[in-house]
Amino acid sequence: MGGLLVKNGFVYDPLNNINGEKMDIAVLDGKIVEKTRNAKVIDASGMVVMPGGVDIHSHIAGSKVNSGRLLRPEDHYKDVEARTAKTRSGVGYSIPSTFTTGYRYSRLGWTTVMEPAMPPLKAKHTHEELNDTPMIDKGAFPLLGSNWFVLEHLRAKEYEECAAYVAWMMRATKGYAIKIVNPGGLEAWGFGRNVRDIDDPVPNFDITPREIVQGLCKVNQLLNLPHTIHVHTNNLGKPGNYITTLETMKCVENLATEVNPAIHLTHCQFSAFAGNNWRTFRSASEEISEYVNSHSHVTLDIGQIIFTNTTTMTADGPFQFILYQITGNKWVNNDVETETSSGIVPFRYKRKSYVHAIQWTVGLELALKIKDPWKTFLTTDHPNAGPFMAYPKIIAWLMSQKARDAVISKISRKARHKASLPSIDREFTLHEIAVVTRAGQAKALGLKNKGHLGIGADADIAIYNLNPEKTNLAKEPAMIRQAFKNAAYTIKDGEIVVKNGEVVKSVNGKTYWADLKASQSLLEIEPELQKVFEEYYTVKYENYLVPNHYLSIGAPIQIQTKV
Amino acid sequence: MTLKLQLIKELRVPIDAGCICPDTFAGKSLNEIAELQIWEGNRKRLLNSLFELKEDSQETPDETNIHLTGNLSRVQRIGAGMKGGEITVQGDVGMHLGEKMLGGTIMVEGNAGSWTGSAMKGGTIIVKKNAGDYIGGAYRGSTKGMQGGTIIIHGDAGTEVGCYMRNGLIKIQGNVAQFVGIRMRNGTIVVQGSAAERAGAFMTGGKIIICNNVTSILPSFSIDSIKSKAKAEGEAIKGPFYLFIGDLADHGNGKLYVSKNKNEYLKSFEEFL
Amino acid sequence: MPVIDNVTCPVCGTLCDDLSVTVKENAIIDVKNACAVSEAKFMSFSNPKHRNLRPLIRKNGKLIESTFEEAVEKSAQILVDASYPILYGWSCTSCEAIRVGLELAEEVGGITDNTSTVCHGPSILSIQNLGIPTCTLGQIRHRADLIIYWASDPYSAHPRHMERYTAFSDGRFQESEWEHFVTRLRGILGRRRLNRASELVLMKEASLPVFSGQKLPPKFETRKRKVIVVDVRKTHSAEFADFFLQVEPNKDFELFQALRLLVRDGELEVNQVAGVPVDLLEEVADALVGCDFGALFFGVGLTMSSGKLQNIDAAIALTQDLNLRTKFVIMPMRGHFNVAGANVVYTWQTGYPFALDFSQNYPRYNPGETSVVDILSHDKADAGLIVASDPVSNFPRSAVENLVKNPLIVIDPVISPTTMVADVVFPSAFVGIEVDGTAYRMDRVPLPMKKLVDPPSLCHSDEEILRRILHQVKRIKQQRRKL
Ligand code: SF4
């Protein structure tokens, strides 16, 4: 692979404290290097250079996503991608087909995306789809918050055994991080029930959500996993749920270490609702951001609402059932034995709906009120709050009060009067944007070679046609949107894959997984596991495992655990 | 402008001719129109490779009119999305005729295929012979069927006439197959002939009037009354009719009028009145 | 002798993954845990009477042996020349082969459809109308206290379904119904003859009286795990049921709508629906609402009888309604071992599960228009490629006639009526026996298929054959572009 020299761009590389300085970035053999000779030169003068975008939470592959695709031909047929000499065809809008997903991320300048909800029993499916998702590196988080083995170990306070089980699980499913969705609630949903709050015991299992979150947090630390536990709270999507959210953050307060946070709250917007019902519904961004500002053990992503017709899909079966009842739209539910559930409901977020408009403000308020951008990341919980294709819009909202005002003037009047967003004048700098869209996310994921442009980093680079010297960006939101919508260049592993928003080369990305090295005694859980396995599952132990060949480019991250 | 298009090739594979539409032709020269693109199976073709084009200089209406001749039963999407003007077809025509149409008139002297007038919002489609299935229906997975305008079929129509219909009028002068007015929410369907089973299945609103025999009434419908006439967009149709309400399995409030005289077997329902 | 354990069965959508196969000198000499259908396949697949061992090309009206390269070249020519080729089959091969097949269909601008188009296609359309509350089979094994087989005869079509996932399986919260069943047998047959009798019943040589009639059996609701079979005639599965509900042919739709009304506490203005007295229907509705976890399995009896997809719409709607009162799930009984996988792969690559039209360079979907049977019935296609399927035996006559008059390529491990009328025939290796891969169970749980023995030397995998054709298609297109 020949070298590349990205010349004269305004470089935003927060992890290396580079803030818009004009400089060159040299690339060789897929890595950032000090310098290259005879390299192909990309003239980036007058343009912004950032590390490739990183998405900590986006539903792009697997059983649930695919059920969403199957459910919605009417979502696809107006937004199609014809094949080109370089690319496969596909469909877009809220749940793009796999190839299209990869191409579209790449056009935005994103190069790493995490699929955050992998039912372990169907892990092969997730990986098969990831293999067909080109252009990006990826990883997947196995769902563990209602898993019977986990519940049983934690009920017995067997943290080390549970850690051994989770280590096995990461290997078995080629998983990257611990995902917890509505802890305990999904087991209850197996009989059509739910848990009411973080201290409501799980039926038949005699353990509370609090114990599950704390337990898995301890396990996460015992295992030295690169990412924290990744939590979708109980009571998500219900008015008044911010109390549960605060309780969830508090319950792991004393597990925080100096260096690493202890918990990641995902799509926090859906968990930051105040009020007693939908009439008295209001934003709890104040309460949440106050807590986050005064503690260092939490990161979160916002899950920003977009006013559009999208598809909601979560592992939170009971929540999706409520959405089905509210909307009367079509509804898929798919429970997975011994592990988890899932639900899908098409949904339209309307500007003129008070609740939706408040939800829209909640996401932005969280991002703007939480002072430290390293704690809060840009997502749409794709496609739950909107398709990832809306990132350029959100970037513009974060950077420009003018852009926000334009929307505020069109939302429900009641929401406009009640929301605190109109009074916030903070405008993100490009540096802060680089934190919330790549550097911060890479850091939270523990991906050492991602999210920065230091020597040795993966040469995943996004170049945007935006000149911060010439324009007052906050006044030109349309320019921001335009630039982030079509990357001037996307460079993946040192190769130019997108030019002026067009895919010029299709490449396959890696799949990261946590290859945990535990002590021998802990690895010996396998015979024990095999014994109960058949009682718990309808597949054989051997057939449950995801062999290496299921990953077209596997990238195990070797980790020495503490147990 | 009036354009005459004569099909000059015998067709084997389906033709996607969405460009045959007054709005697309308007403001273009004959040569430009001749070079519009259509799909013959997986091959891109120019319009004039399949059709002979002539401008009729005698007729010079303000709107664009298109006269088509030939066996067009494999030509699809004629008049899709059309906003105004007129299309007439001497002969049969393929699927998706006037799909998503907004205005204007389409008149077919022969038969029309399935999905005629699907998701249309305005305008008129008249078919002199029979039509296929899903007349005035919706795209797969969508709940937006016909939302306005008028479809008149002089002959028979297939299954699921007016699926997910939200507004407008469909008139079938002949008979209809199963599931007429399925999932309909509003609007009116008049069947002058008879209807097969399951009229109004899952309907939540709107009106279906069946002037002749109906094979059966779904158990999830309830008899409401006997009416001497039924109204369809201003026009009064002479009864008497049994009026059923349904589909109660979907909390529906649709009205199903069924001729009393042609369906004596429904007399047993009168005890519930 | 090497015994290979945890083998996944490449026959039906139950996709049992617990077979043990004994192999000796590249031949299978024993299979354990398999049902009769599966065993028959494992023991007879290699019979040379049933398979071609070399590629064939039709010349002067006769199929004659050819080289692999020649067959590939000929196939690629046929596909490149076609304006509307169909690529059909895909439910008896691996997901890996389907992936290549989709790329080939896109490359040649063809229509690709899988066998769901003639089995559970209507079920998929219904899901697109309403969604579906469903689950993996283990949920049912662990939790279901009410199991309904509707227009489905698992005993014949999915022999181990009840044993592995429903009535006769043991779960965390539900016990097997087996003991209760044996008690029933005992009551009927007397103890001594019991063993022989149960054997006969299971081998289908004898039959049991069926619980049917005007009322549910006494104390039905208090039983732990109950099975109801609904069908137009007494099936063998009905003998294993706690209750058999007979419905008039082609009246399932009416029955579902009536049940929906009753589940919503509505009242019927008729005395019977589909031949079932309303009093009994009310009891059944109470049983549906009264269970803790209900599961409804339905078969092609429902998708292919009068009403088609609307029958499934009604069934799904009933299940959704029931979720307002209790927990209820519904699942189609998928036939071929990887038909679910075909839908899954189609959907992730293109957004649509079957009936795909790539003729305009992007995927289009409209069953009824882009489904293969409809295309063939209207004689719109001009070439065909069939993979691991036998449409000549299964399609309506007019469709078959039109299929056969076009150039036809067939990739199949066995000789079938379709291979016999083809212009190019590729003998292939059996997926799950001679070649590995992935398949999806009826509940869309992915399972690995194993390679147990080597295929005959000229029988390549479907994936390999398709890859070679794809490669050749690209070359021919490139050459033509240069000219
Ligand atoms: S039930 Fe089906 S999958 Fe299981 S062994 Fe029999 S044929 Fe094979």
Ligand SMILES: [Zn+2]
């Ligand atoms: Zn999510």
